[in-house]
């Protein structure tokens with residue numbers, strides 16, 4: 228089902244892999260925005276919101292988040308400052324955001340930075356909300372992020388899935404040795420989503436899509452491959468994290484990669500847990516895998532996204 232068949236008060240700003248998509252739910256009772264994108268792209272996010280497809284000059288009533296990773300909350304502070312709107316986050320994220328837990332939020336721990344923001348309210352799993360004149364159920368969707376929510380509108384069968392389900396898979400999931408709850412939670416979440424009547428998914432990244440069964444099939448297959456081989460989940464997570472950082476920085480000096488994987492917590496922990504390699508060899512292995520996957524290239528001493 229193409230995006231044009233979404234109800235007219237739903238506006239999806241499809242972004243990229245660095246900035247999560249924004250979903251604007253418009254209503255005379257107040258407009259609500261789901262997810263704010265990546266921090267460095269906040270000026271573009273604000274420009275998109277100012278367009279006629281966005282808010283024009285109208286106020287924003289609420290900013291809500293599916294989960295609290297840098298590509299979904301990066302624009303929170305800028306949008307709240309610009310529109311003076313309150314922010315609501317999933318209840319399961321509140322403790323980590325309150326203490327600004329750089330590890331749980333995959334911030335400093337994954338070499339990510341987000342401007343700190345305050346939230347006014349939490350979204351409780353199982354609660355229902357009227358946004359854009361539609362009823363949305365906030366459903367717990369742990370796995371990629373253990374506090375994540377998805378928002379489901381039963382009337383139209385629309386699912387705002389965040390990173391719990393994409394057309395090709397889902398967001399990185401921590402392997403059992405790092406978080407033993409993550410893979411089982413991912414399975415429960417996919418099973419929960421499979422039991423919903425979904426006709427259109429608005430994912431956190433990529434275009435909205437209608438073929439939910441095929442997407443779930445792919446997601447279950449990826450999950451099964453991670454369950455069968457936790458090291459595969461670890462490698463996938465590392466590659467996703469480093470590719471993400473490269474999208475942000477645009478390039479990293481190859482000569483500094485050993486120091487980088489030693490300094491940034493997530494790489495250090497994964498190496499200690501899964502690989503036990505000297506930093507240079509660990510960096511070379513990681514870069515080699517990204518190169519074989521066609522995700523990076525090397526040029527004049529720099530590592531660049533392919």
Ligand SMILES: [Zn+2]
Nearest residue numbers: 247298390431
């Ligand atoms: Zn994301």
